Amino acid sequence: xxxxxxxIEMRNIKKSFGGVQALRGVDLxxxxxxxxxxxxxxxAGKSTLMKILSGAYIPNEGEIFIExxxxxxxxxxxxxxQGIEMVYQDLxxxxxxxxxxxxxxxxxxxxxxxxxISILDEHHMGQETQRLLDRLKIDISSVRLKVESLSxxxxxxxxxxxxxxxxxxxxxxxxPTAALSVVGIGKVLDLVRxxxxxxxxxxIISHRLxxxxxxxxxxxxxxxxxxxxxxxxxxxxxxFRERVVAYIIGARxxxxxxxxxxxxNEHEEVQHIVH
Amino acid sequence: MSNQIMSxxxxxxxFIKDVKKILRQNIREWGMYIALLVIMAIFTITTKGVFISxxxxxxxxxxxxxxxxxxxxxxxxxxxxxxxxxxxxxxxFLGAVAAISMVxxxxxxxxxxxxxxxxxxxxxxxxxxxxxxxxxPAFVATLAGWLGYRGALQLATMSKGTIVITNAAFxxxxxxxxxxxxxxxxxxGVHKLTLILGVLVILLFIINxxxxxxxxxxxxxxxxxxxxxxxxxxxxxxxxxxxTWVLAGYKGLSWTAVVVLIxxxxxxxxxxxxxxxxxxxxxxxxxEAAELSGISIKKITYVVFGSxxxxxxxxxxxxxxxxxxxxxxxxxxxxxxxxxxxxxxxASASGGxxxxxxxxxxxxxxxxxxxxxxxMGIDISYQYIVRALVLVxxxxxxxxxxxxxxx
Numbered sequence: 027x028x029x030x031x032x033x034i035e036m037r038n039i040k041k042s043f044g045g046v047q048a049l050r051g052v053d054l055x056x057x058x059x060x061x062x063x064x065x066x067x068x069x070a071g072k073s074t075l076m077k078i079l080s081g082a083y084i085p086n087e088g089e090i091f092i093e094x095x096x097x098x099x100x101x102x103x104x105x106x107x108q109g110i111e112m113v114y115q116d117l118x119x120x121x122x123x124x125x126x127x128x129x130x131x132x133x134x135x136x137x138x139x140x141x142x143i144s145i146l147d148e149h150h151m152g153q154e155t156q157r158l159l160d161r162l163k164i165d166i167s168s169v170r171l172k173v174e175s176l177s178x179x180x181x182x183x184x185x186x187x188x189x190x191x192x193x194x195x196x197x198x199x200x201x202p203t204a205a206l207s208v209v210g211i212g213k214v215l216d217l218v219r220x221x222x223x224x225x226x227x228x229x230i231i232s233h234r235l236x237x238x239x240x241x242x243x244x245x246x247x248x249x250x251x252x253x254x255x256x257x258x259x260x261x262x263x264x265x266f267r268e269r270v271v272a273y274i275i276g277a278r279x280x281x282x283x284x285x286x287x288x289x290x291n292e293h294e295e296v297q298h299i300v301h
Numbered sequence: 302m303s304n305q306i307m308s309x310x311x312x313x314x315x316f317i318k319d320v321k322k323i324l325r326q327n328i329r330e331w332g333m334y335i336a337l338l339v340i341m342a343i344f345t346i347t348t349k350g351v352f353i354s355x356x357x358x359x360x361x362x363x364x365x366x367x368x369x370x371x372x373x374x375x376x377x378x379x380x381x382x383x384x385x386x387x388x389x390x391x392x393x394f395l396g397a398v399a400a401i402s403m404v405x406x407x408x409x410x411x412x413x414x415x416x417x418x419x420x421x422x423x424x425x426x427x428x429x430x431x432x433x434x435x436x437x438p439a440f441v442a443t444l445a446g447w448l449g450y451r452g453a454l455q456l457a458t459m460s461k462g463t464i465v466i467t468n469a470a471f472x473x474x475x476x477x478x479x480x481x482x483x484x485x486x487x488x489x490g491v492h493k494l495t496l497i498l499g500v501l502v503i504l505l506f507i508i509n510x511x512x513x514x515x516x517x518x519x520x521x522x523x524x525x526x527x528x529x530x531x532x533x534x535x536x537x538x539x540x541x542x543x544x545t546w547v548l549a550g551y552k553g554l555s556w557t558a559v560v561v562l563i564x565x566x567x568x569x570x571x572x573x574x575x576x577x578x579x580x581x582x583x584x585x586x587x588x589e590a591a592e593l594s595g596i597s598i599k600k601i602t603y604v605v606f607g608s609x610x611x612x613x614x615x616x617x618x619x620x621x622x623x624x625x626x627x628x629x630x631x632x633x634x635x636x637x638x639x640x641x642x643x644x645x646x647x648a649s650a651s652g653g654x655x656x657x658x659x660x661x662x663x664x665x666x667x668x669x670x671x672x673x674x675x676x677m678g679i680d681i682s683y684q685y686i687v688r689a690l691v692l693v694x695x696x697x698x699x700x701x702x703x704x705x706x707x708x
Contacts, residue, residue, distance in 0.1 A: 082593075103595040118593050120586030122653035123579075131583050132594025134576045144576040152520055168521040 031094040033058050033227050034079070034110075034196055039088035041074055048074045050251040051088070056196060061218065061228045063238035063259065066248035067274050072231045073115075075248070076198050079229075080112035081105030092195065109195030113185045113202060121174035125166060126155040128173055129188045158187050162220055165213075179210025183217055190221060197221070198229045203237050215241055235267050247273040254279045319526055329702045333646055333662045333695075340666060344673030352673050355551035358544070363475065365668040366557035367392070367619040371639035372646065372660040373568050374612035377605045379643050380585040382652035383432060383439035385606070386636050387424075387446025388613045393632025394450045395421055396617030397457040400464040400627035403471060410470045418614045424450075425610020426603060433602035447636070455629055464627040475623030478552040479559060492553025499545025503538045510534060557619055561661070564612070568657045581605060586653035641688065642667050645695040649703065666691065 034056040041049040049071045056062050064072050077083045079090065081102040090097045092108055099105045102112070119128050127134075130151045137147035155169040164183045166176065173181055182202055189197050199218075203211045211234075218241045221228060232238050238245055239259060247255035247270060255273040257280075259266065272278040324331070344352040351357060371388050378385045399417045402408040408416065424446075431442035458464060466472060481494050488496075510533075517524050525533065548554060572578035583591040584601045592598055616635065621627050646663030648655030670691060674684045 102593050106595070112593075114589075114593070118587065118590035120583045120590055120653065122586035123582055127579060127583075131579075131590065132596050134579055136576060142577075143571070145574055146576060146579060148516075156520075168523075170517060170520045170522040 032056055032091075033060075033093055035091040035094075036075070036079065037089045037091070039075060039078060039090075040086045041071075041078060041083060042086060048251050049078075049085070052248065052251070052253050054079075054246065054253075056227055056229060058227055059222065059225050060244060061222050061230065061242045063242035063245040064229055064231045064248065065233075065235065065238060065245060065270060065274060070248040070274075071251040072248050073200060074251075076112065076200060076229065076231060079105070079196075080110055080198055082112075109193060110198070111189035111194045111196070112198040113182075113189045113200065115200040115204060119173050119181060119185055119188075122172065124170045124172050125159075125176075125184055126151045126169040128184060129155045129158065129169075129191055131188075133192065154191075158191055161224075162187055162190075162217060164217065177210065178206050179213045182206060182210065182214050186214070186217055186221075190226060194226070196227050196229065198231075200231045201233065202230065203232060203234055211237070235270055236263065238270075239263050239266050245270070249274065249276055249279070253281055256280070316528075319529060329647060329699065330659075332698060332702075333659060333666065336645070336695075337662055337666050337669065340669050340673070344669065344676065348673065348676045351676055353547065355547050355549075357672065357676070358547050359551045359555065361665075361668060361672045362548075362561075363555050363557045363623060364672065365664050366475075366555075366561050367616040367623070368635060368638045368642060368668060369561050369661050369664040370564050370612045370619065371616045371635055372642035372664045373564055373657050374609040375636075375639045375643045376646065376648050376655040376657055376660040377568075377572070377581060378439070378609055379640075379648045379650070380581055380653060380655045381601060381605055382585055382588070383602070383605075384640065385428065385439065385443045385446075385609050387428065387443040387450055388609060388616070388639060389632040389635035389637075390447055390450035390454055391421070391424055391610065391613040391632070392617035392620060392635055393627075393630070394454040394457060394617070395424075395614045396621035396631050397454055397464065397627035399471075399618055399621055400466050401457060403466060403468050404464055410468055413471070414618060417618060418611055421610040421612070421614025421617075422607050423610065424613070425607040428610065429603040429606035432606065433599040454631065458627060458629045462629065466621065466625050466627070472622050472625045474556050474560070475619050475621075476625070477556045479554045479556065481553060490550075492549040492551075495545060495549040495553040498554065499541060499549070502545075503541050506537060506541070507534055557623070560615070560619065564615070565657055565661055572657055577604065582653060585655075638664070638667050641692045641695075644692060644699070647699070649699055650696065651703075663695075 032055045034054070036052065036054040038051045038053060039049050040047070040051050048069075052071065052075055054062075054075065064076070066072050074083060078085045079099070081099040081104050084100065090099060092110075097108055099108065099110070105112075120131065123131070126148070134144075135147040135150045135154075136144040137150070138145045152169050159166055159169065162183070164180075164187055166180055166184070173184060176184065186197070186199065186202065189199075202214050202218075206214065215237060218228060218230065222241070230238065230242065242259045244256070244258050246253060254276075255270075255278070261269075269278075273280075341353065371392065375385060375388070395417050398420060399413050402413040402416060403410065428439075428442055428446060431437045431445075432439045435442075478492075479494060481492050482497075485493075487493075510530075514524050514530060524530070548558075572581065580591065580596045580601055581604075583594070583596055584598050588598055591601075617632065620631060620635075624631075642663035643655060643660045644650070644663065645666050646656065646659030646661065648660065667688065670688055671684065674687065679687075
């Protein structure tokens with residue numbers, strides 16, 4: 027039964043910036059070992075929703091539950107401590123540092139502590155990083171390479187590896203395949219599959235529907251700050267794309283007011299919106 | 302026979318290829334060493350050897366001292382993408398405070414120096430507050446400091462003009478030399494303690510380099526081919542040995558050099574081996590990423606400017622001690638020499654990159670230019686122009702090598 031409790035549940039999340047309502051009461055459920063794709067047009071509210079989950083924004087209204095327990099997330103550091111990691115679109119890596127230093131950024135291993143001076147345990151960090159890269163089958167010749175000398179795909183892999191390294195419950199990826207070569211995209215998608223195989227729970231934001239189709243179990247569409255679709259990923263790709271685009275541009279809407287009588291199994295969530 | 306020729310030729314080609322490749326990869330790191338050697342060689346020739354004489358090199362090191370400690374602090378400031386224009390007059394002002402505390406308040410040296418260093422930290426924290434808390438661009442905040450400390454220096458020296466310091470212990474910091482071990486009959490007239498220290502430094506360097514090489518290899522990291530590694534070791538050892546020999550021929554190691562060495566070793570250790578140093582690099586490399594990783598940019602900004610303030614105080618002490626007096630113009634243009642030294646030493650204007658050891662080499666480049674051109678009797682106006690050209694060349698070099706690396 028414990029499996030049935032979602033690892034993340036966000037209820038009726040509302041957020042506005044000045045006069046603009048970015049989120050108008052969105053619900054989100056993520057189950058254990060599930061990959062959820064999050065799609066929508068620009069300004070649909072995907073990134074805002076994920077920034078709320080990762081602590082970068084505080085919602086105006088709404089609740090977040092982690093493994094059934096109500097959570098208060100006040101900043102990114104706090105979210106991290108509760109097991110939520112976000113891989114940012116603009117790559118939260120320091121190019122001037124090596125791979126190991128980036129993986130351990132902000133939580134460096136210490137060998138000796140002399141008052142305010144903590145000496146780095148480079149050996150431990152190097153070994154752990156190597157182990158992590160091996161486990162995720164990431165191909166980088168040395169953990170001592172500076173990030174600036176890596177390819178785009180390798181950097182994204184390091185960013186993702188870093189996010190999943192420390193007892194992470196949920197990894198959020200914001201456009202992980204944007205600005206990558208075809209080879210790079212393939213590698214990142216392989217990495218997502220590998221993470222899923224190892225039991226991770228993942229939310230992916232992407233403009234590339236074929237990426238979502240390839241790796242996600244379920245998909246959610248946002249439009250103008252509302253959820254308009256929440257459905258398992260199935261069928262063939264062309265069919266899938268056509269359907270999703272219809273939701274994105276607003277031609278279809280499963281959660282519109284007045285259509286709640288339509289047969290779907292999301293009654294509960296619809297009620298949340300109505301409240 | 303022909304086989305042998307072929308193989309030596311092949312060896313030669315691969316050797317040259319290796320050297321070219323290694324040079325290209327490390328040009329940024331080695332560029333400043335090459336620049337320093339070239340500058341020193343030119344001045345040695347144009348001054349018919351006076352420049353490289355023990356006496357001049359000894360003086361050069363003492364002159365570089367008060368710029369070098371500033372350059373170390375400035376490197377940290379530049380790494381976190383800020384700048385500090387106030388350090389010159391802060392050093393001048395705090396030097397005057399040191400003089401007044403001994404001359405007028407009759408404080409002993411051992412109380413005066415900690416007092417001045419403490420005031421330096423305080424001044425640095427004020428800058429840190431303006432930059433980190435009030436979000437004022439460092440350029441503006443420290444320009445205000447430049448004006449304010451200049452005024453304070455003039456106020457402090459207003460009544461007397463020049464405050465002469467008679468305390469021998471204080472004056473020894475900028476003028477004295479480490480006493481030698483007693484004469485045991487060998488090498489008369491040579492400072493033996495300096496030689497021993499020089500040999501120790503070379504040994505430490507070699508052991509450290511071999512250890513590092515082994516570690517990097519364990520991480521699959523590409524290291525220099527063996528013969529190039531040996532060439533590097535020999536080169537650095539010869540350089541250190543040469544400087545040691547030249548110094549030992551005069552009065553040996555000065556107290557200023559000891560102070561600079563301690564500062565360099567300490568800061569180098571902090572920047573390369575500790576969590577604090579790692580965080581400073583992270584903030585410089587990607588502030589947003591650092592903040593998201595739980596590193597407090599505010600704290601790092603305070604620490605870096607606080608240390609800059611303390612090093613400004615140290616610079617003021619070295620300078621005041623060297624001239625045995627505090628003057629109304631002390632510290633003028635120190636900030637520009639320190640900033641130039643940091644950039645010549647490989648710090649990058651775009652942040653995140655810079656080495657303590659590099660900034661020291663940069664300081665020597667800038668001060669060698671001054672010293673050499675003075676020896677040659679070049680007019681001060683041309684001196685400024687030459688130093689400007691060297692600074693521009695250093696930054697152009699940095700940008701050019703960086704862009705090429707990205708390709």
